[in-house]
Amino acid sequence: MAPQYAPSLRSRLPLVAFLLETLFLLLFVFWVKIEKQEYRRSESEPFVHSYADFQDVHVMIFMGFGFLATFLVRYGLSGSGFNVLLAAMAVQWAVLMNGFLLPQHRHHRGQIHISMKSVIEAELSTASALIAIGAVHGKTNPVQLLLMSLVEVTGFVVNQWILRTLLHADALYSIMLLHIFGSLFGVMVSWVLHREGIKPHHEKEKTDRKTGLFAMFGTLFMWMFWPSFNSALLSSRWERALRLTVIYGTYLSLAVSVVVAMSVSMLTSSKGKMNMVHVQSSALSAGVAIGVAMTAVSEPWVAMVIGFCASLLSGLGFRYMKNHMLFAFECHDTCGVLNVHTIPGILGWFAHLCLRLASMEGTVAVQFAVYHICVLLITLCVCLVMGVATGIVLKWSIWRPQQDRKCFDDQAFWEFPNLVTKK
Amino acid sequence: MAPQYAPSLRSRLPLVAFLLETLFLLLFVFWVKIEKQEYRRSESEPFVHSYADFQDVHVMIFMGFGFLATFLVRYGLSGSGFNVLLAAMAVQWAVLMNGFLLPQHRHHRGQIHISMKSVIEAELSTASALIAIGAVHGKTNPVQLLLMSLVEVTGFVVNQWILRTLLHADALYSIMLLHIFGSLFGVMVSWVLHREGIKPHHEKEKTDRKTGLFAMFGTLFMWMFWPSFNSALLSSRWERALRLTVIYGTYLSLAVSVVVAMSVSMLTSSKGKMNMVHVQSSALSAGVAIGVAMTAVSEPWVAMVIGFCASLLSGLGFRYMKNHMLFAFECHDTCGVLNVHTIPGILGWFAHLCLRLASMEGTVAVQFAVYHICVLLITLCVCLVMGVATGIVLKWSIWRPQQDRKCFDDQAFWEFPNLVTKK
Amino acid sequence: MAPQYAPSLRSRLPLVAFLLETLFLLLFVFWVKIEKQEYRRSESEPFVHSYADFQDVHVMIFMGFGFLATFLVRYGLSGSGFNVLLAAMAVQWAVLMNGFLLPQHRHHRGQIHISMKSVIEAELSTASALIAIGAVHGKTNPVQLLLMSLVEVTGFVVNQWILRTLLHADALYSIMLLHIFGSLFGVMVSWVLHREGIKPHHEKEKTDRKTGLFAMFGTLFMWMFWPSFNSALLSSRWERALRLTVIYGTYLSLAVSVVVAMSVSMLTSSKGKMNMVHVQSSALSAGVAIGVAMTAVSEPWVAMVIGFCASLLSGLGFRYMKNHMLFAFECHDTCGVLNVHTIPGILGWFAHLCLRLASMEGTVAVQFAVYHICVLLITLCVCLVMGVATGIVLKWSIWRPQQDRKCFDDQAFWEFPNLVTKK
Numbered sequence A, B, C: 001m002a003p004q005y006a007p008s009l010r011s012r013l014p015l016v017a018f019l020l021e022t023l024f025l026l027l028f029v030f031w032v033k034i035e036k037q038e039y040r041r042s043e044s045e046p047f048v049h050s051y052a053d054f055q056d057v058h059v060m061i062f063m064g065f066g067f068l069a070t071f072l073v074r075y076g077l078s079g080s081g082f083n084v085l086l087a088a089m090a091v092q093w094a095v096l097m098n099g100f101l102l103p104q105h106r107h108h109r110g111q112i113h114i115s116m117k118s119v120i121e122a123e124l125s126t127a128s129a130l131i132a133i134g135a136v137h138g139k140t141n142p143v144q145l146l147l148m149s150l151v152e153v154t155g156f157v158v159n160q161w162i163l164r165t166l167l168h169a170d171a172l173y174s175i176m177l178l179h180i181f182g183s184l185f186g187v188m189v190s191w192v193l194h195r196e197g198i199k200p201h202h203e204k205e206k207t208d209r210k211t212g213l214f215a216m217f218g219t220l221f222m223w224m225f226w227p228s229f230n231s232a233l234l235s236s237r238w239e240r241a242l243r244l245t246v247i248y249g250t251y252l253s254l255a256v257s258v259v260v261a262m263s264v265s266m267l268t269s270s271k272g273k274m275n276m277v278h279v280q281s282s283a284l285s286a287g288v289a290i291g292v293a294m295t296a297v298s299e300p301w302v303a304m305v306i307g308f309c310a311s312l313l314s315g316l317g318f319r320y321m322k323n324h325m326l327f328a329f330e331c332h333d334t335c336g337v338l339n340v341h342t343i344p345g346i347l348g349w350f351a352h353l354c355l356r357l358a359s360m361e362g363t364v365a366v367q368f369a370v371y372h373i374c375v376l377l378i379t380l381c382v383c384l385v386m387g388v389a390t391g392i393v394l395k396w397s398i399w400r401p402q403q404d405r406k407c408f409d410d411q412a413f414w415e416f417p418n419l420v421t422k423k
Helices: A013-031 A037-041 A044-068 A076-101 A116-136 A142-167 A171-175 A178-192 A209-231 A237-267 A276-296 A300-329 A337-358 A362-395 A417-421 B013-031 B037-041 B044-068 B076-101 B116-136 B142-167 B171-175 B178-192 B209-231 B237-267 B276-296 B300-329 B337-358 B362-395 B417-421 C013-031 C044-068 C076-101 C116-136 C142-167 C171-175 C178-192 C209-231 C237-267 C276-296 C300-329 C337-358 C362-395 C417-421
Strands: A032-034 A112-114 B032-034 B112-114 C032-034 C112-114
Touching (some): A013 C300, A044 C209, A076 A112, A076 A116, A076 A142, A076 C276, A116 A337, A142 A178, A237 A300, A300 A337, A300 B032, B044 B209, B044 C044, B116 B178, B116 B337, B142 B362, B171 B362, B209 B237, B209 B276, B209 C044, B237 B276, B237 B300, B237 C013, B237 C076, B276 B337, B276 C076, C013 C076, C076 C142, C142 C178, C178 C337, C209 C276, C237 C276, C237 C300, C276 C300, C337 C362
8 A cells, every 4th residue: 555545444444343243242142131121110200201311411422522523624524423433332332341340230140131221321431432532533543443442431330340349439429430531541542642743733633614613513412411411320219309409500510611611712812812622622621520529519509610610720721731731741632631521520529529528527527538539549540551551552553553644634534535536 | 903803802701701700600609599399399290391391492592593693604603602602691690680580480588499490481581682692793792792692681581570560471471572572682782883884795794505504503403492492481280281282383383484484585586596594594483473472372273374474574574674674774684683583573473462352352352452562562662772772882992893894704703723823 | 597507496486385385274274183182181291202202203304314415515505405395394294194094193073183193103204205305316406306205295195094904004014114115216206307417427416524524413313313213103101111122222223333334334445445425324224124123123132133234235235236226227316215225124124024923833924924025015016106107297397407417506596695795
C-alpha cells in the first residue's frame, strides 16, 4: 500500500468484530434469558417508568455521545459512526460482564436475566467507555477503539466488583464514578499513545460553523436528558423522593451551568468572544458533578452551587489547562474529557463528602470519610493502571494505526462516493 | 477597538450574567424548596405522566426553538447557542416570578415549591420569551437578548397576575396567550430598535440548503411534540377527556397545516417553487391557533379547519405581509413571529370566541364575549407597552450593539478556531 | 417555460393537495369522532403507555424517514420536506381507510373513532408508504409522490382486509408485512418509471460528509426507537410478556446488526473502507427482520442471530446486487429499499415459519405452513400488481415529471433565497 494512504483495516476490523460478535452470541445462547417475571412482579407503572428512562439514556448514549464527537471538521462520520459501533459492542459485553461479576444481575440456576434495570446499567457502563474514547478520538483506528472500549467496560465492572467485595459499596454509588473512571482511563491511554506529530497543533483538528451545529445537537441531547441519566437507577418505590430531588437538582444545575460556561468563555477570551466547543463541553460539567454528589444533595440551591463551580472549573480548564496538558505532560485530550468529566467528577465527589460530613458527627463522620476516600483511591488505581496497560497494548503496530497526517480525518476509514465518481 | 470588529462584550455579558445568576441563586437559597409531597400525594401515574410531558416541552424549548433559529446562513451558532443561554436564565426567573406572583405556586410559610407543574409552567413562560426573541434575532447582542427575555418573562407573568386578579382568568386560559404576548412584545422591540442599515435586504440574511436542514430539525421537533406542548398543563384527573381531545386535535390540525403550508408556498411563487423558511414556519401555525382555541374545540374536524385557516393566513402573510411590514412600518421581523404566532394566535382566539358563543345564549353569551375580549385587550396593552419600553431601554448604547454590517453574523460573538489557526 | 428549468408544478400540486385535503376534511366531518371512552375504559397506565409509544413511532415517521432521505448531496430539502407532506396526508388517509375497511376501528353507528391504537396503526400504514417512496426519491415530483403514497396506503389496507377476510389473519400479523409490501410496491413503481438518463450513474446522485451526518441523524432516530416501533401494537394486558421479548429482542438484534453492517462494508471494499450509506441502511435491516418474525421469537439469542443474518444479507446486497438490479433489470432503487426492507423482510418471514414449525407437529405444522405461505403470496400479488399499475398511471406526462438532468436536485422544487438575492 502506497504510503500516502492510511493502512487498510480490511484484514483487521472485520476479523476482530466477527470473532468478538460470535463469542458474544455464544455467551448469550448459553447464559442470557429474558426476565419474563418482570411484568408480573413489578406492576405496570414501574415498567413504563423504566422503559422511558431507558430510552432517555439510550438517546444519550447513541445520539448524544455520537454527535458530541462531530465537532472536528473532517471527523464527523467517524465520530458518530464509530460511536454506534463501539456502543453496540460495549452494551452486549456489559450485559455479560455485569451478569458474570455482579450478583444482582444473576438469578436462579446462575443465568443472566435481562431486565430494564440490567440494560440501563449496561448502558451506563457503556457511557464510561465512550467517555474514555473521547480522549483518543481521531488518533486511533476503529480496531484500537473497539478493543479499548471493551477493556474499559471490563475494568469498570471489575472496579464495581472490587468496591462491592471489599467495601460493600452499593451499585448506585459505584456506578456514578463512571465519569471519573472513564475519563482518567481515556487520558492514560491517550498519554501512552502520544504522537509527536500532532503537536503543537494538528491542521485537521479544527471546527467550523456546520460541525459546531452538529456538535450542538449532541450537546443538547446530552443536556436535555441528563436528569434521566442521573435518576435512571432510582426506580424502586423507596427511592422516589430522592429521584425527584435528583431530577430537579440536575435540571437546575445544568441551567446554571450553561450561563456560567458562556460567561467564562467570553471573559477568558482576549477578544471577548465565546468558543463553541468550550461552551458546549462546560455546559455539561454540572451534570457530571451532580451525578457523583446526587445522593447527598437535598436542596435545589446546593445543586445549583455545585453546577456553578463545576462549570467554572471546567471553563477555566479548557482555556488554560488543556494546552498545558499537551505541552507539559504530552497528553492530548481530543474532547477535553479531563475538563468535562474528571475535574467536575472530583468536585462532585468532594461535595458529596462535605455534604455528608455536615450531617454526621464523631466516629461516624470519620468512618464515612475514610470509606469515601478509599472508594475514590481504589477507583483511581484501577483506572490508571488499566489505562496505562491498555495504552501499551494498543501501541502495538499490529493494530495498524493511521499515520499522523491521517489523524482527525474520515478519509482514512470511509469511502467518499462523490470523490470516487468524479471524472 | 478598530471599527471593523464588532464591539467586545467581554466587559458586559459576563458581568450581567454573573450578577443575575448570583441574584437568582440567592433567591433560590431563601425561597425555593422541592415539593417532597409530590410523589406521595399524587400516585405514581400522574407523575410519570408529567415527567414525560415536561421532557417533551423541554425538548421543544431547548432543541426546537434553538434549531428553528439556525436558518440564517451565518447565524447558526448564535441562533442555537443564545437560545440555550436565554432559556436557561428565563426558566430560573420564571420559577421565581411564578412563585412570587401566582398563589398556586406558593405553599405554607410562603415558600415556592418546585413541582413538575411549576417547571412546565416556567418553561411555557420561557417559550413566550423565546418567541419574542425570534423577532430580533441577528440584530441584537446577547446582553440585549438576555435583558429582553427576562423582562418579557416578567411581563408575561405580570399579565397573568393582572388577568387573574381583575378577571379571575384561570392559569390555562392566560398561559395560552403566550404566543400573542410573546410575538407582539418581540415585534414592538424590533420596531423600536429598527436599523436603517438592514433595509431593503441585509446581505447576510439568507439561507442555504444545509442551514435549511438544521432549521428543518428544529421545526420537526416543534411540530412533533406540539400535542404535548398544548396538553402539558391538562394533567389533573378531571381534565383527561379534554387532554385527549387536545392531543388528537393538535396532531390532526398540524397534519393539515403542513399540506396547506406547502401548497400556499408553491401557489404564491411566480416560478411554482416552495420556500423552505415559509413552509417550515407556516406548518407550525396550526399548533399556535389550536393552543389558543383548544378548550373550546371538541371535534377533530374543527381543529383541522382551524389548522387549515391558520396555515393559509400564515403562508400568505409570509409572502405578502413580511416585506410590507418592513417597508411601510419599518418593522423587521427575523423569524416572522407575526405570521407564525400573532396572526394564528388571534385566529385561535377568535375561533375560541365563536365556538363558545355557539353553545351559549343571551346574557351568558354577552358576558363571555366581553370577558374574552377584555382578556385579549389587557394582554395586548401589557405586551405592546412593555415591548416599546423594553425597546427604548435596549436602544441605549451602553449595551454595545453590533454594527449593521455585523448583523446576522456569528463572527461578532464566536471564536472560529479554524480561522485563528490558519497561517 | 424555457427547457433549462424543471416544469413548474404551480398548477398541479396546490390543486391536487387542496382538493384531497378538502375531501379528507369532509370525510372527517361526517365520519370521525374522538373516542371519549378511552380514558374511562382503559385505566390511566395503558394510555400513558400508548401515548409514549405513539410518540416514538411519530418521531420515526416524521424525523427518522425524513432525515434518512437527506443523504443525497443536493436533495436534502426535498428528502425531508416531501416526507413530512406525504406522511401528513397519508396519516389522514390511513385513519379513514382503516376505519372504512377494518371493523376494529369502527364503533356503534358506523363512525370511525380515533384512539391511540388507531393513530399508531395509521402511522404504521404510513410507514409502508414512506418505504415505497424510498425507491423513487429524486426521480419523481411531489405530485407523483403524493398520489403514489395515497395509493400505497390504500393497497396496504386493502391487503389487510383481504388477509382478514380470506385467511382470518389478525391485525398484528398483517401489519408487520408492511416492510415487504411497501418496498416491493416502491421497487415496482421505480421499475415502470425507469429513466435511461440516470444510467449508469447520475452526476447528482452522491453524498458528502455533511449530508452523511444528516442521514446519520435519521438513521439513529430509526435505530433507537425501533423497539417501540415493533412493540407499539402490543399494548393489551395479555400481550405484555411478548412485548417485553420484542423490545429486548429488537434492541439486541439491532446492536448486532450495526457491528455486522460495518464489518461487511469494510470487508467487501477493495480499499478496506466503509461506505456510510451502506452501513446506515444495513444497520436498520435487523429491525425489519425481527419485526416480521417477532411473535415467534422467544430468546434473545434467536433475535440476535436473525439480526446477524439480516445485516449480512443486506450489506452484501448493497455492494453486489444494487448495481446489478440497475443494469440487468433497469430498476433503480434510490434508498436501496430492496436491501433494507424486502430481503430482511423475507428473511424474517422465513425465520417466523421455521421457528413456528419447530414447535409444531404433523397436520398442524402443515396447516400453519400453508397459511403462512398464502399470506406472503397474497401480499406479494397485491403489492406487485398495484405497484405496476401505479407506475403506469404516474408515467402519464400530465404530472409533469422533471427532466433527467433535474433529478436528485432540490432546485426543481425549492426557492434558494441566497441565489435570488445575489447581485
